[in-house]
Amino acid sequence: MQTLTKPKVINRLNRIEGQVRGIARMVEDDRYCVDVLIQLQAVRAALLRVESEVLKDHLDHCVMGALTGDDPAERKAKANELIELLGRASR
Template identity: 55%
Template sequence: MAITTSPPTGSREKSLARLKRIEGQVRGVARMLEEDRYCIDVLTQLSAVKSALGAVEREILKDHSRHCVAHAIDSGNAADQHEKMNELIELLAKHYRL
């Protein structure tokens, strides 16, 4: 079985569906602010949005590792391998402020 450089369509579709739900959540939070809802309720919803975005982020990172990074490893091309590893290191450093 060949490894592709892009995630399967089903995985992208799942992420897009999640993002559309998150978009609805964000609109709901905006409505809460317009309606002057209780701050704790707004903060609770914001926390849910951040958690949902984190789940999408993790899924895309897994897909990248399974496909793009795995493809670079399997290719035997040292330059491609270094490039993919450096991308991951930079991403993690930015995300975790390393």
């Protein structure tokens, strides 16, 4: 992961961790189900944003490095890795 991306991702994940702990407290306190569900949706959205940031970093750094490099096996491996990753995301 690139130097500038890592602290941003860690910061976001720490915030998400706090959100999840807050949701656990909501459940323990028997909060209204709709309020819990709204917070769960917010966590999912936040995780998707982190996933998008990590994917962008991977494309900018690892995949582009392989595609512009001289090793055809590495290019093919990165392309296959990306295809597999995107296939898993669509399930």
